Amino acid sequence: MVRFLVTNDDSYASPGLYLLYRAALDLGEVLVFSTESPRSVIGHTITLSRPLRVYRMRVRGIEIYLTDGTPVDVVHLAMNVLRYKPDIVLSGVNVGENLSLQHIFYSGTVAAAIESAVMGVPAIAFSADVESFEEMETAEMEGIAMRYLRKIIDVVSKYGLPEGVDLLNVNIPNPRRFRGCVEVTRASRVRWLSSYEGRRDPSGRPYYWLSMSRVAAEPGTDVYAAEVMGCISVTPLSIDLNTGARGVEKLKRVVKEVFQ
Numbered sequence: 001m002v003r004f005l006v007t008n009d010d011s012y013a014s015p016g017l018y019l020l021y022r023a024a025l026d027l028g029e030v031l032v033f034s035t036e037s038p039r040s041v042i043g044h045t046i047t048l049s050r051p052l053r054v055y056r057m058r059v060r061g062i063e064i065y066l067t068d069g070t071p072v073d074v075v076h077l078a079m080n081v082l083r084y085k086p087d088i089v090l091s092g093v094n095v096g097e098n099l100s101l102q103h104i105f106y107s108g109t110v111a112a113a114i115e116s117a118v119m120g121v122p123a124i125a126f127s128a129d130v131e132s133f134e135e136m137e138t139a140e141m142e143g144i145a146m147r148y149l150r151k152i153i154d155v156v157s158k159y160g161l162p163e164g165v166d167l168l169n170v171n172i173p174n175p176r177r178f179r180g181c182v183e184v185t186r187a188s189r190v191r192w193l194s195s196y197e198g199r200r201d202p203s204g205r206p207y208y209w210l211s212m213s214r215v216a217a218e219p220g221t222d223v224y225a226a227e228v229m230g231c232i233s234v235t236p237l238s239i240d241l242n243t244g245a246r247g248v249e250k251l252k253r254v255v256k257e258v259f260q
Contacts, residue, residue: 002028002157005078005086005116008094009039009071009108015137016093018060020126022142023150024090027157031086032064033078039070040096044111046072054081071112079119088157089116092126093145095136097171099127099223099233100191110169117166117239124156128172129226140175148172148182148232165236173226181231188221 004024008017012034024030039045052069054077067077071091078084094109104110113123126149130136152170161168169187172178192212200206217224225233 002088003084003086004028004030004153004157005075005084005089006030006032007034007071007074007078007089007091007112009035009042009091009112010095011035011038012057012059012064012066013133014038014095015133016095016126016128018062019093019136019141019145020090020149021062023145024153027150027154028087031078031082031084032062033074033082033084034064034066035071035074036066036068039108040094041106042070042108042111043106044072044114045070045108046076052077071108072115075112075115075119086116086121088153089113089121089123090126090153091116091123092128092170093136093141093149093172094125094127095130095133097127097129097173097226098125098169099171099226100188100221102191104169104187104237113167113169114237114239122156122161123167124152124170125167126170126172129174129177138175140178141172144172144175144178144232152182152234162236164238164240166239167237169222169233169235169237171222171226171233171235173230173232177230178232179230181229183225183229183231183233185222185225185233185235186220187235187237188215188218188223190215191223 047069054067091109091112098107110125113125116123194212196208222233222235225231
C-alpha cells in the first residue's frame with residue numbers, strides 16, 4: 001500500500017489540506033501533519049534556535065498531527081519523530097498559486113515538497129488560484145480535486161516520476177476560468193518586476209513599500225498555461241542545482257588562467 005504524507009503551509013485550518021487528503025484517501029494510507037498557524041512565503045525555513053512541539057488533535061473527523069514549526073520541519077518531524085516513512089509527500093492545496101521560479105523559491109508549500117525530495121521521497125506540491133479559505137471550500141474545487149488531482153497522485157504513485165525529476169509543482173487556475181485541461185510546463189523564470197515606493201511616516205521618517213508589476217507570460221510556461229489557457233499546469237522540477245555544469249569547463253579554463 002502506498003503511504004502518503006499530506007501537509008501544507010496554510011495551517012491545519014485550511015480547507016485545502018483536507019481537499020488533498022480526500023483526493024488521496026482511497027489511493028493508500030494517508031497521514032496528515034500540518035502547522036498550527038499559517039507559514040506562507042517563508043521559503044525553506046527550518047527551525048534551529050528553539051524546541052519544536054508536536055501534538056495530535058481531531059479536526060473534521062480526522063486524526064492529524066500539528067507542530068509549531070515550519071512546513072520543512074513537518075517533513076523532518078514526520079519521518080524522524082513519528083517514524084512515518086511516506087512513499088510520496090503531498091503538499092497543499094495552497095491558497096494562492098505558486099507559479100514561476102520566483103514563487104517556487106518563496107513558497108512554504110513547495111519547500112515541503114523540495115525537502116521531501118532532498119530526503120529521497122518524491123513529492124507533489126499543489127496550489128490553486130484562490131484568495132481565501134471560502135474560495136477553496138467550494139463544490140468546484142472539490143470536483144477538480146477528486147477528478148484531476150486524484151489522477152495526478154494516482155499516476156505518480158503507480159509509475160513514479162520520470163528520471164531526473166524529483167517533484168512536481170501543480171497549479172490550478174481559478175475554477176471560474178478552468179477549461180478542463182492539463183498542461184505539462186516549465187517554470188517561468190520571472191513573473192513579477194519589483195519596485196519600492198518611498199514614503200514618509202507621520203514623524204517624517206522614510207520607509208519603503210514593495211509593489212510589483214506583471215511580466216508577460218511566455219507560451220510553454222506554468223504562468224501561460226494557468227493564466228492564459230485556463231489549464232492546470234504540471235511542472236517537473238529537479239533539486240539538482242548543478243544545471244550550470246555546461247559552463248564548468250569554460251570556468252575551469254578561466255580560473256586556471258587567472259590563478260596561475
